[in-house]
Amino acid sequence: MVSSRFLRSGRCITYGLSVLLVLSVVFIFLDESKVSQIRQRLRINVTGSGSLMILGRVNQMLDGSEKVKVLQWSGQWVENFEVCDSSHPPASVVSYRLYSGKLPFVLYGVGNSEDESLYRKMSELSYRFSMKVDDFISMYLENYPRTTFVDIGASVGVTSLRMARKGHHVISVESDRENIRGLCMSVAENKVMENMTIVYHSVGIEDFTSVLPGEQKAEPHTITVDKVLSLSNRNVLVKIDTDGSEHTVILGSKLLLMSKRTRAIVIAWETHKGQKSGEDMLSLFNAWGFHPHAFRGSGSVRLDTKARTPSFWPSDVIFLPVE
Template structure:
């Protein structure tokens, strides 16, 4: 009986080994064939394997998913800004950036020309190499291109020395945005992009509006160097309550103090302003309402606004009723320094009240009970219902 039992056991073990081997090689063959089929199909379509970056929403103008570029260490040598023609490249037509000299992409800069919106393909083309600083943000450091401190003694100088400018404003904006992950950001009077870059580094959608070409070009360079081309839309116009061409006034040694010269006594009468003439180029104005048509294919829904236009804040709001009706504006962080004068202050507060927005300081202390003339330099208008 023992020999027969051993024979049966041997046959059983051998059968199990053969069965397991068959299952293993059949499964492996299927997997290999599936992979080979995928590669063959991709090759026939001219597609290379790439990783889709799902960490950012599909922001600008209805773009498709972003294809993540290979990562490279960012160095001083590869931050120079140039442009390429995406239409002549065998790559998807999406706004992505590889931080090398040879693969920079065109910027998302738009301008209203008096009749319609156009993509501005020249303002940020073939840029010189600007002076580079490092902006310290709540989400980490990012490159920022600045003016020489001799001509911009406040913003550029402080960034080069400390990596920050008006840090309390940036902290307040970020805090408001972090209260709701769906909030987007509109930066009116973006200057060289201190707050725009802070918010882009946070990973939120940004619309930056700036009228001075010297600033918008530096912002283009900073957006490129920080890899924010998918997050930031730049608008090269001034904002007013009518469509016209305006001059920009020069504040001595203070590029950050550039302002709309036309019909702006609030800024010109400011005690710290040293008006030294105007920039040569005239700038076309838009209404804040006009941003609705520019962004119609990918509308803004719920936003925080930073409004710093050197005494022209009332003009901006006079052309903003439709924007505030269609977009859920949760907070407006506003410079108050040049808007506290009688007449202007009442105009601003009346507009904000119509849209259920009320003034607070950055500690959320209500300011309505305090005379407007002694409000802090920056005010947060926060939407809330006052109905009982």
């Protein structure tokens, strides 16, 4: 009995020493001097069990060993090498794991007030496009695997990353520079570079430059959704959440509603309830044979436009073509 206890005690000690040895090696490879340098240059806030992993990823990005492609339109699709330049990292890195499972993604901020805003944004996003919306998108892509998910107004990329992690082809479109930088790191963190195409653009009615001649261009110019669709030759499921300007995306498209490749369009409808923007979109959807549906579980149910006015529709509506 004594011998057995002694053996178990010896095994525990050996196991503990092995763990310490592994951790020591990990910290050596992290290059503690560089991590210290990063902490001085940035105010890095890492939370949760992925802290060590995130620090390692930051270390790699500063070395330029992780590269994520970001596309922009300039008469043709070209790669933007500056927006995700790892030599100019933002001021803080935050890692979250969402309620739907372990999905690490990165938010970039520039101070306490901005970080608090990002926290709120993350919470709003988690509820905004809730599980039932993502469940529908996931179910549809699983049933129709030759479909590309186009995420217009991807924000920090929660839905895009979820779908890419499941092996689906994703085009993630976002116009905010800080969100794009975070998305670059999140794509690398989740190892979905083969499944995701990142597009750094605003999407709206027509192409235009957002700054006057001679001024420094802070944001990319606006392109139509048709240019985004040119990146895929598959059928598409399109999600549009552009902070109240969803109608400009719809009104600016010639092919989105006309194309037989468009199999579903998810619209953030909250700001268009009872508004002219909603009426304009409904007229176009009706003309091209798309009917509104509400999400029910992982499926959908058609909305009756006569019995209930769009003013009482849910916050998110999916338009499906008449078969």
